[in-house]
Amino acid sequence: MWVVSVEELTLSQAQELRRGTVVLACLALLRKPQYGYALLETLDDAGVTVDGNTLYPLLRRLEKQGLLTSEWNTDESRPRKFYRVSPDGSRVREGLVREWQDLVASISRLTKENE
Amino acid sequence: MSTGVLTERYVHEVVRRLPADQRDDVAQELRATIADTIDGRGGDDHQAAEREVLGELGDPVRYAAQYTERPLxxxxxxxxxxxxxxxxxxxxxxxxxxxxxxxxxxxxxxxxxxxxxxxxxxxxxxxxxxxxxxxxxxxxxxxxxxxxxxxxxxxxxxxELPDVPQQDKGGVAALAAVAWNVLLFALIVWQHTAEPYRADDGEHLEVLNPDLWSGWLWPVLAGLAGLAVVGVARVAGQGWTVRLAGWYALAHAVFTLPLAWVLYRQELFNPDFLADATTLWESQESVYGGAALIVLAIGVTSVAKAYRTALR
Structure with missing residues (x-):
């Protein structure tokens, strides 16, 4: 039988956990305008690992939903598209932050009770 | 800025799957992003880095689907x-x-x-x-x-939950109907190509009137095919809708009306076949009239039933 090691299982479950946090991290970071690749690097440094092929389309979708606005910056030799949070995006971020804190509180309570 | 041929090919593969009004914008951003990522690797071998970066972005079809959120x-x-x-x-x-x-x-x-x-x-x-x-x-x-x-x-x-027993019964019945339509279609074509009936003098004959192939048999076949397609769509959509019943009525009309007309005109069967097979049935007139009525009656009741179920 093919057995998946505990380490691999933990890794894939952890990935599921992180998936939803990428949006929140983007909404938090993009209070300052930023372009795709730089945002990816910042996220990476902050420990929120996300693939480019997930992040770049995600930014577009958030823009389409009105949570982000974008602007082309042509000051440098390489034109880049800068994203920043819209007023709607800020409100969503506040809601998500509250949700996140509630989750952290309830999960830590749950995990403590079962120790 | 330097983007290689490989990048251009990748970008093209992505954007040609997007709505026209987004293409230029996405293409320009993607080019910049790829170039940024390659520069970020900081290697000497630009081409190897480009291959690596594109490989990590993955299949362009999948990548484009992320933008459009279209099902793959x-x-x-x-x-x-x-x-x-x-x-x-x-x-x-x-x-x-x-x-x-x-x-x-x-x-x-x-x-x-x-x-x-x-x-x-x-x-x-x-x-x-x-x-x-x-x-x-x-x-x-x-x-x-x-x-x-x-x-x-x-x-x-x-x-929207379908009724369990009715849906199941309808599914089986609908499949049987589809099977019947397909079988009838195949039989009509088969008797034309294989000429299965052998007359007393050894000549091979079609059972149906060969003249019909330059006229009324085509709508009959088209109607049968239509009925089969509607039947499959019905099982796929799990039940009748008014629109589907409309298509069903149309297909049934295309199938039934020419058939009834041909029966009424007594032109369904091959005259040579009938002349040879007179012993099979005695009086043809009453048989034709009755058959035409039965075909019409079956058509009308099937369509009525489809509408009744759809409207319920």
Whole structure:
């Protein structure tokens, strides 16, 4: 039988956990305008690992939903598209932050009770 | 800025799958992003880095789908069970019977065992391939329509739950009807190509009037095909809708009206065949009139039933 090691299982479950946090991290970071690749690097440094092929389309979708606005910056030799949070995006971020804190509180309570 | 040929090919593969108004913008951003990522690697070998970066972005088809949020499936999880059910019923149920039947007819017709096997295998492969293709197309179209409707945000309610026993019975009955339509279609074509009836003087004859092939038999065949498609769509969509019942009525009209007319005019059967087979039935006039009425009655009741179920 093919057995998946505990380490691999933990890794894939952890990935599921992180998936939803990428949006929140983007909404938090993009209070300052930023372009795709730089945002990816910042996220990476902050420990929120996300693939480019997930992040770049995600930014577009958030823009389409009105949570982000974008602007082309042509000051440098390489034109880049800068994203920043819209007023709607800020409100969503506040809601998500509250949700996140509630989750952290309830999960830590749950995990403590079962120790 | 330097973007290689490989990047251009990648960008092109992505953006040609996007709506026209987004293409230039996405292309420009993607080029910049790829170039940024390559620079970020900081290696000396630019081309190797480019290959690596594009490889990590992955299949352009998949990447483009992330933008459009289009489903990357032919038949999604909602329709898949119905698809498998229809496919197995028709392929495992109808196809062997049809192939065996035609093979046996070949034997009865005086063909050797080799001919019978050839006819049987030919039917199995030929009709089987068309059956699978046709069912798949109907379901795939259904999937696309559902997806479009899904994005408009219709909320599912428990009212949409189908009645369990009725749905099941309807499913089996509908599949049987589809099988019957396919069988009838095949028989009509077969009797034309194989000329199965052998007259007393040894001449091979078609059972149906050959003149019909330059006229009324085409709408009859088109109507049969239409009925089969509507039947499959009905099982795929799990029940009648008013629109589907409309298509059903149309297909039935295309099939039934010419058939009834031909019966009424007593032109259905091959005159040579009838002359040879007079002993089979005595008085033809009353048989024709009765058959025309029966065909019309079946058509009207089937369509009425479809509408009644759809409107309920």
């Amino acid at each position: 499936v032919l038949i999604g999880p909602d329709l898949y069970p119905a698809y498998v059910r229809v496919l197995t019923t028709l392929v495992a149920g109808v196809l062997p019977v049809l192939s065996l039947g035609l093979a046996l007819l070949e034997v009865a017709d005086g063909g050797g065992l080799g001919d019978a096997v050839r006819v049987g295998a030919g039917t199995l492969i030929g009709v089987g391939a068309q059956l699978v293709a046709a069912i798949t197309v109907v379901f795939a179209v259904n999937e696309r329509i559902r997806y479009r409707r899904g994005t408009t945000g219709d909320r599912w309610t428990p009212d």
